[in-house]
Amino acid sequence: MMAQTQIQTESTPVLEVRGLTQRFGGLKAVNDFNVKLMPGELSGLIGPNGAGKTTVFNLVSGFYQPTEGEILICGVKTARLKPHKVTALGVARTFQNIRLWNDMTVLDNIKVAQHSQLGYGFFHSVARSKTYMKREAEIEQEAFELLEVFDLKDFASDFPKNLPYGTQRKLEIARALSVHPQLLLLDEPAAGLNSNDAKDLIRLIRWIHDTFDVTIWMIEHHMDVMMELATQIKVIDFGETIADGNPEHIRNHPAVITAYLGDDNI
Amino acid sequence: MKQYSLNMLLVVFAIGLLFAAHFRIIDGYIQIVFMTIGINIMMSTSLNLVNGNMGEFTCGHAAFMCVGAYISSLLSVFCFGTKFGEPLLPAASVVIVFPIIVLIGGAFAAVSSLLVSIPSFKTRDDYLAIISIAVNYMIISAIENMDFVGGSRGFQGMKDTVWAMVDLFDGPWMLFWVINFTVFTVWVIRRFISSTYGQGVNAICQDEVAAEIMSVNTNKIKIINFMVAAGLAGCAGGLYAHIIGYVNPQSFNILKSTEALVMVYLGGMGSLSGAVISAILFTGLLEVLRSQAIVDGLLSPITFMFPDWEPSAGVIKWVMIPLLLVIVMQFRSEGIMGNRELGDVFPKLKKFYRFK
Ligand SMILES: Nc1ncnc2c1ncn2[C@@H]1O[C@H](COP(=O)(O)OP(=O)(O)OP(=O)(O)O)[C@@H](O)[C@H]1O
Ligand SMILES: [Mg+2]
Numbered sequence A: 001m002m003a004q005t006q007i008q009t010e011s012t013p014v015l016e017v018r019g020l021t022q023r024f025g026g027l028k029a030v031n032d033f034n035v036k037l038m039p040g041e042l043s044g045l046i047g048p049n050g051a052g053k054t055t056v057f058n059l060v061s062g063f064y065q066p067t068e069g070e071i072l073i074c075g076v077k078t079a080r081l082k083p084h085k086v087t088a089l090g091v092a093r094t095f096q097n098i099r100l101w102n103d104m105t106v107l108d109n110i111k112v113a114q115h116s117q118l119g120y121g122f123f124h125s126v127a128r129s130k131t132y133m134k135r136e137a138e139i140e141q142e143a144f145e146l147l148e149v150f151d152l153k154d155f156a157s158d159f160p161k162n163l164p165y166g167t168q169r170k171l172e173i174a175r176a177l178s179v180h181p182q183l184l185l186l187d188e189p190a191a192g193l194n195s196n197d198a199k200d201l202i203r204l205i206r207w208i209h210d211t212f213d214v215t216i217w218m219i220e221h222h223m224d225v226m227m228e229l230a231t232q233i234k235v236i237d238f239g240e241t242i243a244d245g246n247p248e249h250i251r252n253h254p255a256v257i258t259a260y261l262g263d264d265n266i
Numbered sequence B: 001m002k003q004y005s006l007n008m009l010l011v012v013f014a015i016g017l018l019f020a021a022h023f024r025i026i027d028g029y030i031q032i033v034f035m036t037i038g039i040n041i042m043m044s045t046s047l048n049l050v051n052g053n054m055g056e057f058t059c060g061h062a063a064f065m066c067v068g069a070y071i072s073s074l075l076s077v078f079c080f081g082t083k084f085g086e087p088l089l090p091a092a093s094v095v096i097v098f099p100i101i102v103l104i105g106g107a108f109a110a111v112s113s114l115l116v117s118i119p120s121f122k123t124r125d126d127y128l129a130i131i132s133i134a135v136n137y138m139i140i141s142a143i144e145n146m147d148f149v150g151g152s153r154g155f156q157g158m159k160d161t162v163w164a165m166v167d168l169f170d171g172p173w174m175l176f177w178v179i180n181f182t183v184f185t186v187w188v189i190r191r192f193i194s195s196t197y198g199q200g201v202n203a204i205c206q207d208e209v210a211a212e213i214m215s216v217n218t219n220k221i222k223i224i225n226f227m228v229a230a231g232l233a234g235c236a237g238g239l240y241a242h243i244i245g246y247v248n249p250q251s252f253n254i255l256k257s258t259e260a261l262v263m264v265y266l267g268g269m270g271s272l273s274g275a276v277i278s279a280i281l282f283t284g285l286l287e288v289l290r291s292q293a294i295v296d297g298l299l300s301p302i303t304f305m306f307p308d309w310e311p312s313a314g315v316i317k318w319v320m321i322p323l324l325l326v327i328v329m330q331f332r333s334e335g336i337m338g339n340r341e342l343g344d345v346f347p348k349l350k351k352f353y354r355f356k
Helices: A004-008 A053-060 A084-088 A107-114 A122-127 A130-149 A165-178 A193-213 A223-229 A247-251 A253-262 B001-023 B027-054 B061-080 B091-112 B123-146 B159-168 B171-195 B196-206 B208-213 B219-244 B254-267 B272-290 B292-305 B313-331 B345-351
Strands: A015-024 A028-038 A044-047 A068-073 A091-095 A183-187 A215-221 A232-237 A240-245
Touching: A015 A223, A028 A232, A028 A240, A044 A223, A053 A068, A053 A183, A053 A215, A068 A084, A068 A107, A084 A091, A084 B171, A091 A107, A091 A165, A107 A122, A107 A130, A107 A165, A122 A130, A122 B123, A122 B171, A122 B196, A130 A165, A130 B159, A165 A193, A193 A215, A193 A223, A215 B292, A223 A247, A232 A247, A232 A253, A240 A247, A240 A253, A240 B091, A253 B272, B001 B171, B027 B061, B027 B171, B027 B219, B027 B254, B027 B272, B061 B123, B061 B159, B061 B219, B061 B254, B091 B159, B091 B171, B091 B219, B123 B254, B123 B292, B159 B219, B171 B196, B171 B219, B171 B272, B196 B208, B208 B219, B254 B272, B272 B292, B272 B313, B292 B313
Parallel strands: A044 A215, A044 A232, A091 A183, A183 A215
Antiparallel strands: A015 A028, A015 A068, A232 A240
């Protein structure tokens, strides 16, 4: 265990965030946030409603430009990069409110997420060039494989809007993995799921983590999901980091208990 | 077999049409109707890329037709006309040069679409609609103030080019070109939009934020999509100019843009086959409404009550078409085809053709 940690600290972190601050007008949604995720980690980010968790994800995925601080993905600074460039560096995410492309088939949802790796452009697509045919076949095959392992193959030509909620959540994760990410950000993957589905989700996330060689960082209100999966958890409240450590440490941390006082989730 | 059935059907139809035109089985008027159908298919399918597939609301599509029409007309007169002095090119080269001229017109139109696509990075919906109308006016007014292309009096001389073709071989040349460019348009759009690359356009329509975050370079895809749409509209403009032999900035005003809009919404947003079908229906309807007798017949219950009112077909057309749009939006707001293609509506058809 010790030796393994040693090796990991020597390689570049998948994600390094230093002094991240985000202001919305007078509101400091995130203040001086720091984190370092090593390859293969599965960590968590929790906090009461409005704590700034989603804002952190929005900053990391390049959707907002931070007021202060810097973000490094696999050692590359993301300052002023457009979100699709950040994604191309290896960050994929899901959204708190599912954001699938509802009028495109499940298969196309998966395929389009490969846009940064297409390797052909407009003229190839119109000329149906060799490159195009080859890449398109590869993309399609890969998409089918992904659907297969996610047990979604039967829905390939369905529209996401017609799928059950839990399946949509699963599809959104599959779509994120289609990006070939180094870092997968999951924003409340268990939100809206019943306890059975949540159990499946725990298994799914663990399986993804073992199979896809990806670092996972997730936000979750279901404490059982979080305690079961994450090895490291950060707690924020009003944009401030109030605790940081393993699940056991977090569970008994006085500041966390105070922050969540009255919240049934813990 | 299945793979080529549609192509073969098209080729047979096109050859049949050209033969019929060549041997005067169909007269000049019918030919013009067919050419108008082709041009309208080009306009509606190309606008459908922006308003249907990408879900932006632009209403200045005729601006790009205008750019294409003027650029190709100018080139055409320079190369084969006598208006600016001796023709630059030998008349024999016209058959090869003409499509190139049309394509160059399209290329200029594609570049002019940056006037709309760059603002579209930050603006959507109503604001982009206003920008597109503004661009429509800008381009028309700019040309009206250019004296060397005739200003608001219009520009002519392109018939020299058509005659140069007829001198080589006495056939229905413009019909031939319109058929080719129409097929080319549908073919380009179909291939673009069905590729994973082109699916990025649909992703932008359905959730732009998700598209950008899931690795689609939304700005680039927007530029390309606008360029394809405007470029094809530009080609339509070039052909139109050569069919009529005369262009006037006001032929490309907001009314022309509206025609394209009506066709897109009639056909169903995002449906390529819908855009084709509605272009055919719409052109047919326009021709029918040109007949004073039919208009009088249709309106007889009303004119009966107002004996002093004598509606003219040319004007009543602009009551009927918007009315049609109102009715379609009210009772079938998804248009004739919704966002589906012919093969989705009639799955049995898929057995007989494949269209990629
Ligand atoms: N684009 C924005 N503009 C202004 N304020 C914002 C914006 N996005 C978030 N905020 C504010 O920032 C704070 C943090 O929001 P955030 O969505 O990050 O919370 P969260 O921790 O994800 O909460 P939840 O558990 O409800 O999802 C909230 O007060 C929110 O209102
Ligand atoms: Mg949130």
